[in-house]
Amino acid sequence: MPISFDTAGFQQQDQSNWSHPTNGDRVNLTYYNLVPDLPAGLDDLRKLRHDLAVIHGQDGCLIEAHVVQLAGVPALLRIIKVPLPNRPAGQAFLCSFTVPKATCSAVLQLIAVEGPVTGTREGVLAPEVGFERWVMPHPYAPQLQGRLPFHAGDDPRFDSRFPDHPLSRARAWAHHVVRTGRLDPLFAALPPFRPNVPAPVQALPPQAVPPQAAPQAPPPQAPPSQDLPPEVAAIFNAQLTTAVCGVPVGGHVVLQIGERMTYWKLPDGHLQSRLARGTLSRSPLSEGRFRDVIMIDERTGQALMMDRFMTDGASLGVQTQLIPVSREEAHAAVTPEALKEAYRWVGRMIEVADGRREYLTLEPVVNQGERVEPFAMMALQNH
DSSP, X not given: OOEEOOOTTOEEEETTEEEOTTTOOEEEEEEEOSOOOOSSOTTOHHHHHHHHHXXXXXXXXXXXXXXXXXXXXXXXXXXXEEEOTTSSSOEEEEEEEEEEBSSOEEEEEEEEEOOSSOOHHHHHHHHHHOGGGTBOOOSSOTTOOOSSOOBGGGXXXXXXXXXXXXXXXXXXXXXHHHHHOEEOHHHHTSOBOOTTSOOOSOOOOGGGSOGGGOOOOOOOOOOOOOOOOHHHHHHHTSOEEEEEEOOOBTTEEEEEETTEEEEEEOSSSTTTTTTTSSOBOEEEEETTEEEEEEEEETTTOEEEEOBSSOOOSXXXXXXXXXXXXXXXXXXXXXXXXXXXXXXXXXXXXHHHHHHTTOOEEEOOTTOOSSOOSSOEEEOOOOO
């Protein structure tokens, strides 16, 4: 298979399909031995988002689209909503990862459907947000009038209040796939998709795809060089991997990469200003428990901070530069004053978390899954 992912909680139906016995979510993996039909390349995110919004507006609504790194390879993540056929109400939410190559592509998609009771999320949030501010211009195509409206209720900041809603489930699954997804090395090494450029006669080797889709083509060669803008090329040429963020102390932070603890100096305040505020990409530990994650190239220290929330399409994410240091260097920065300031920062983040109706928990980074001691769960007590 071109893409592999953590199937925990799903039951496999056949070689390419899985279903969740509790909520009915379905996942399918498809390999296309064709040149991708994307309207733009992943390096032209503004046009890609605009055109996808128009395309999906014919049948529903594009909620969000991002270029993410899936096992270090650029992929298109998109979430759309469509009305349920043959039902007077209700929606289905489709969350997909598309990894486009010059002559083929792989798509991993989750389909989450509203149950018999529909509109609960919208019914609660519309009076809070205000009916006059409910329907919004589409951020990727402001003049678009799609089949379904783009509205404030689909914003990710509300997911924690409606964890069982299909959109919330789709986003949680997406964050988990970004962290745990893997690509077949032969597929990952194929030349990238570049629109309006003749594609080489090349495809995925047979051993990496389902038998019914196996292409008859020679093994891949080295990908051609890309003529990209410097800021985009820096991301595409980087070997980015997911890193779980610790608490910043004394201008340093620990990042968990796989099972390893790595230590980094923060030359600016970009990362600390975004940590624990509920806006960074998250990796779920268990139901209702998340940790902030970034993407980092360990060779260069280049880091990419992806936003959980919908953006105007102006960038691939906020970039910053971290400096690798030894464990001893990082620990030497933990002075009494630095520790006091770290606690002050934690206190401010407790208040920020309370504003989005969440708790803040401090625990060893090795604690995974459900809460295990030691940990400190903190919230405000309002009088």
